[in-house]
Amino acid sequence: MESKQVNRRQFLKVSGATAAVAATGIEGILAARQAPAYAQGTKLHWVRWVDFIPESDVELKRQMPEASKALGAEVTFETINANDLQPRITAAIQSGSGADIFNFQYNWAHLYQNAVVDVSDLASALGKAEGGFYEVWAPSCEVNGKWLSVPHSIVGNAVAYRKSWLKEVGFDKFPKTFEELRKAGAALKKKGKPLGQTLGHTFGDAPTFSYPLTWAYGGAETDKSGKKVVLNSKGTVDAVKFMQAAWKEAYDEGGLAWDDTNNNRAFHAGEISATLNGASIYIVAKRQKDKIKDDKGEPLWQDIDHAPLPAGPAGGFLLFLNQSHAVMKYGKNQKLAKDFLTWLHKTENYGKWFTTQEGYSVGATHKWENDPMWGKLDEPLKMFRTAARNTRLFGYAGPSTAKATEAFTKYIVTDMYAKAVQGMKAEDAVKWAEGELKKIYEG
Amino acid sequence: MKKPIAGGSARVEVLAPPRTARRGGAGAWLENERLLAAMLLTPTVLLLGLFIAYPFVMGVWLALSNTSVGNVGEFVGLRNFYKAWNDSIFRTAFWNTTWYTAWATVFKLTLGMWLALLLNRSFRGKRIVRASMLLPFIVPTVLSTFAWRWMFDPTFSVLNWLLYRGGFITTKLPFLSDGAYGMWCAIAVNTWRGMPFFAITLLAGLQTINPDLHEAASLDGANGWHRFWNVTWPLLKPVTLVVVVFSIIQTFSDFQLIYVLTGGGPANSTHLIATYAYQVGVATGLLGEGAAISLFMLPVLFVVVWLQLRYLRRLEA
Numbered sequence: 001m002e003s004k005q006v007n008r009r010q011f012l013k014v015s016g017a018t019a020a021v022a023a024t025g026i027e028g029i030l031a032a033r034q035a036p037a038y039a040q041g042t043k044l045h046w047v048r049w050v051d052f053i054p055e056s057d058v059e060l061k062r063q064m065p066e067a068s069k070a071l072g073a074e075v076t077f078e079t080i081n082a083n084d085l086q087p088r089i090t091a092a093i094q095s096g097s098g099a100d101i102f103n104f105q106y107n108w109a110h111l112y113q114n115a116v117v118d119v120s121d122l123a124s125a126l127g128k129a130e131g132g133f134y135e136v137w138a139p140s141c142e143v144n145g146k147w148l149s150v151p152h153s154i155v156g157n158a159v160a161y162r163k164s165w166l167k168e169v170g171f172d173k174f175p176k177t178f179e180e181l182r183k184a185g186a187a188l189k190k191k192g193k194p195l196g197q198t199l200g201h202t203f204g205d206a207p208t209f210s211y212p213l214t215w216a217y218g219g220a221e222t223d224k225s226g227k228k229v230v231l232n233s234k235g236t237v238d239a240v241k242f243m244q245a246a247w248k249e250a251y252d253e254g255g256l257a258w259d260d261t262n263n264n265r266a267f268h269a270g271e272i273s274a275t276l277n278g279a280s281i282y283i284v285a286k287r288q289k290d291k292i293k294d295d296k297g298e299p300l301w302q303d304i305d306h307a308p309l310p311a312g313p314a315g316g317f318l319l320f321l322n323q324s325h326a327v328m329k330y331g332k333n334q335k336l337a338k339d340f341l342t343w344l345h346k347t348e349n350y351g352k353w354f355t356t357q358e359g360y361s362v363g364a365t366h367k368w369e370n371d372p373m374w375g376k377l378d379e380p381l382k383m384f385r386t387a388a389r390n391t392r393l394f395g396y397a398g399p400s401t402a403k404a405t406e407a408f409t410k411y412i413v414t415d416m417y418a419k420a421v422q423g424m425k426a427e428d429a430v431k432w433a434e435g436e437l438k439k440i441y442e443g
Numbered sequence: 444m445k446k447p448i449a450g451g452s453a454r455v456e457v458l459a460p461p462r463t464a465r466r467g468g469a470g471a472w473l474e475n476e477r478l479l480a481a482m483l484l485t486p487t488v489l490l491l492g493l494f495i496a497y498p499f500v501m502g503v504w505l506a507l508s509n510t511s512v513g514n515v516g517e518f519v520g521l522r523n524f525y526k527a528w529n530d531s532i533f534r535t536a537f538w539n540t541t542w543y544t545a546w547a548t549v550f551k552l553t554l555g556m557w558l559a560l561l562l563n564r565s566f567r568g569k570r571i572v573r574a575s576m577l578l579p580f581i582v583p584t585v586l587s588t589f590a591w592r593w594m595f596d597p598t599f600s601v602l603n604w605l606l607y608r609g610g611f612i613t614t615k616l617p618f619l620s621d622g623a624y625g626m627w628c629a630i631a632v633n634t635w636r637g638m639p640f641f642a643i644t645l646l647a648g649l650q651t652i653n654p655d656l657h658e659a660a661s662l663d664g665a666n667g668w669h670r671f672w673n674v675t676w677p678l679l680k681p682v683t684l685v686v687v688v689f690s691i692i693q694t695f696s697d698f699q700l701i702y703v704l705t706g707g708g709p710a711n712s713t714h715l716i717a718t719y720a721y722q723v724g725v726a727t728g729l730l731g732e733g734a735a736i737s738l739f740m741l742p743v744l745f746v747v748v749w750l751q752l753r754y755l756r757r758l759e760a
Contacts, residue, residue: 087725093513094730111728115513201706254597256709257619266598409726410532418710422622432531439530
């Protein structure tokens, strides 16, 4: 039987490595070329969404043994459906047990602020090392001066459209304003090729359209203080009136029941001519070029291009899905969790994952705009490179607090449009939404 | 051993059971009926306490507090109930739940009764038909609802395709993309799923009815409807009431079907109390408010069950 006793030399080796790790963190581990002395059998559990780019999850799974070796602990990686993340986090927090690291989206750091560990040290080190974070990150992850989740990446969105179909109705380039889009869409719908947009209860494509549309017409949920609801304005009413008219004239009216995957399928099947989405429509069409073809039997990806969501009278705005990672307070291995996140963001590790995304996600920092990957991508994907520079969060014009999340998860802004396109007067739909927001922000 | 029993002048001697061996401690415990009953009931009471009483008490406490995810709440009285009652989405969900439960129960009862009467007849393959009828009830709700969701898909609905090909429609029906259609679709799926439970229970009830009663009614000249209304229905009433009570409880607190089929949309037109409570409690993290919303089901179900059980007792009397 193998002796489990530790001799003096082993003790010094282990304690030396421990001291090095304590003093220098992950850099120390890597410099020492030795895993830190976490207790034998120490495990770390990491939960993320199921990526819309499956190859990226494959890459992360491939990296886990490397991470385990580098950290001297067993790192387990689990993916779950994005809509199941919040129930899972809630259950974990309330029961005080579960994954050590959770994938947060949008501004969840505000929602779960008392259940996560301060990761300001990691975030500031990462921001400094990589040329600074995009502006959207501080309001998303920083609560009362502390960073409560580490920014990871931003899923950009743009309108994927059929170049040839737009040309057929006289648009060589994608419309730059919503009014132009309405005209193009009306002509396309007459040809049986409507625009596609969900107004259903789904976390991605619905709010990333409904909020920017409101902003584009000058509407906002609250004033700058975040305490006074200002939704009921001329701008919001105009936005709702636009959507009411455009819905009948230009859009596939089935969109009221779509989730985040319906528009991908409808686009690939040639049922719609344009839709707001991440880059996944293009990427999947190209990767499955033998299956996904256009009406002439040619690979569909060749006829796809991307354009930013059009602008309204007040300008063009974007709401992107941002992804960060939080270390849970109930976890027994908080230091290990932080070390793991540092390891994950090392250029050589993060870069491999980033490359598999092919522009579907952009980095959390400006550094990744200059990654060589962008030079190798197809032209339609290159627009995502700088797309995250000018995005907003829900709750605008106030701070994006937990109250903004409540309004978001209740789909109030999306439902304002959904009610209007189903026949409610625009003014009444806005009034309804204003009433609901007041109960949240002013109640 | 003989024990003398006093009995007037006569003297009767009763033989006590022979003692083969002295009963041990466990044996003596088993002889005590009270103790035995307590022992047998304890596991059930513990299970009920753990899985029903504790969550219920916890739910009541949460509903009376401002607990949110990661924050221990404080007692806030009835504030959460007041907030819910003044919330237009909650009112919509409450009305939807009532509407959904009422119509689904009516359809399940009518179609379940019709199916039970058909299955009560003799025909070839009766056993296979009876067994296969239970399939919708056996298949996990999430799985079957996903299948229905595909059938109602706004873009690729097979039902729309069939209706279009059959020349019945010229444009797609907005199964899930219109509030009213969405609700009726949900009712249809619930009926499809719950009808076998009604049919099989009512069939069991039908088989307890003596055929002589029907024969006598026929001889008196009663037609099929009269035989059903005057013989079958009165004898089936107790079973029917029990099934209806069960069904109302299950349908009023339904969650899975709506969560998968519509997610409560479009524009909350299919939200039920359970799905809205989940949205507020779990997605938004307002556990106290979510618990209060779900507790609104309790008084409604209590009144329904109480009324029906009272009626049942009167019937039995």
